[in-house]
Amino acid sequence: MFESILIDTAKKLLRDKTVDLIIGYGSTHYPFRTEPIVINKEDQADALIWNPFCGNNLARYLKYYKNTQHKIALMVKGCDSRAVQVLLKEDQINRDRLYLIGLSCPGLVNREKLQKQFPQASPEDFQWKETGWFFHGEQIDPELLLEETCLRCRYPNPLEYDQLIGEPRTTSPYQTYQKDYLDPIDDLSPEERWDRWSKEMTKCIRCYACRNSCPLCYCQECFAESTQPQWVSPAPTPSDNFLFHLVRTMHMAGRCVECGACERACPVSIPIAQLPLKVETIIREQFQFEAGTDQESAAPLLTYRENDPGDFVK
Amino acid sequence: MTELSWEPKIVAFLCHWCSYAGADLAGVSRMQYPPNIRVIRVPCSGAINPLYIFKALREGADGVLVSGCHPGDCHYISGNYYARRKFYILKELMVWAGIEADRIHFSWVSASEGQKFSEVVTEVVNAVKQLGPSRKLVKEFSTNV
């Protein structure tokens, strides 16, 4: 998908010294997997790829360069560009040092769904084209393969970029899914929701892959690792696991860009992105705010209105 | 412990300028309210980190009460407005996660509202009593692989 344009762009950026390094995606030896790579020489640019398996949110790597002088080119999907916007707003990086290579994103493929739909299939059986995805020449319905987070995507195009690779997309075709996604969970009784989450939380091993893959979790010291005071125990008991995820969700309130990097990173498949999604939905409805969509409006927890909902206070 | 002898323990975070003084007034005015609350004085309701509330529940509190100045009366001008947004989201999230809504309470009590303070505490204690002892989010080290 527009890989040649991407590679040419990258080469030009490095040749002209517009940037010092490029953070992008590269291929791995394993099927249906990509990895984040950093390149700083023109001849390395051929390693760059762009396909529906480029799942990492590369904005996560910007924190390494917070105190350096590098000029950085970053490959950003729609959601990643929102994360960059949040980082800019929170003064984590300077826009002048960034060159954003925007990617018009068709959505990411979930490996598990792929293996279920096409058991034993190898990468050669597929073609991931701009016009659609094909298995042995036959078009595939993307809804069968897409990541949950991509099925509810609202921003397939980057909101901030210096150059866009690919044609801008019309808004996500999966609006219905997005609307109905939380409804089945909302409709459960609190007790059922508790049981549902408790079950998920027993799986958690507290590896912190969710936190560490998140571009917006950049605290020097995480509350979960603090020992003085100790907020949560290092033992992965269900109550401590849930506490960690709830507090992390509160820390993400009004900041989460719903990229789903946490959920994809989870080695035990907990649908962890649902928690911040719920909070972002509340914030969208009550405070008319969406993280990373503009540079002007204040973060919802850093501002207030006198007529905010207050019925819950006695 | 039988159900009858169980009394809830409720952690109350009271802002220094209003609710704490309100509690004081309730005390000096010899107003009666249930003795189930353990008061922690904080500078402002806006200073309350959601972590404090979670930590209280984790350590076994049966309920949490957060109380500050009335909107517009904050000693720091707008701390309670920020707090209101934060707690709104927090409460919605906790209920969505399946925690009983009546475990966490918020109130505005001014320094002159001793009466209201005793009413709020009575109401909170009754609500928590209805729920019974807290078991969700409480630290639990009995089961293992």
Next chain:
Amino acid sequence: MKSGKVTKNDLVQWLKTHQNNFLVTEKVAHHQPELLCDQSKEIKNIKEALFLPWDKLFNYHWENQQWNVDNIQPSTSPRFLMALPCEARAIYEVLDRVFLQPSETESGYAARRQGLKMVIVGCINPEPTCFCHLVGGNPYWTHPDALFILPFHDEYYLETNQPEQFDIIEQGTTLNKSEKEEIEVLRKQMEEKTNQEKLPEDAPQGLYDLFEDQEWEDLSWKCLNCGACTFLCPTCQCFDMSAEGRLKGFQLKTWDSCMFPKFTLHASGHNPRPTFKERVRQRVLHKFSYFPLREEGRYGCVGCGKCIEICPVNWNIREAVERMVKKIGNRS
């Protein structure tokens, strides 16, 4: 040793009679779901059976102006554990050597280990991430103490040294000459493959000498420093201890990960492994250099590929080791 083949039905029936306390690793459940019984409990990672994610070591309380300590008796109830050869090697070749050293035996581990009966299920469909040959294992590796099961011509080939498991083998038929040969040939092939692909003899020392190499920096760049790899690794054995409770409580032992920033943080504030580079190097060298140098060439990695499979950024320990091992060659 006794060996033979039994039908699937007989084997499953026999397993069912032992199904109380039957642990099955996720890999076996994935590869051989037909061997599961109703009561078998799936574990994500083989070490969870012995080296618990968290464990109470002892209770303590302050009374009469002094600390009182009550020991906790670990459970020794017998359990069956069904695992793939790579995972089983993690116990026999690595964890046992760490926790059962005569001088410093870990009592909880030892007790659980005593009651454990291993069933090793031969691996017939290795995944692309697997690399057991590189570290001296093979898909038919077994141990004299374990019952070995291998899917064989619509039936199961069984092999054991344990008299109490002879009954199941007696239910089946013995192998005829050509079948015996077939098994031998399969084994030979796999052993040869291991001999060909195994990391060179001098790898542990060579990697040790590359401690200061610049390459580690490149290798570690994309690592997120989460603990997914170490927590799902069958051999990672690092743990942390903390006290839970002030005047009354217990000593808590939890898994720890060399990927975490606080892993080696000193009380003084100094951290000998301050950046990703040192942490990633520690993970690789502990498994591929320090451990084999101490344990007669046995690698601290069994090549199950779990860490590669679950890594959010596809950090590949195999690739890293091969890259570094190549450097040893170039230098000499």
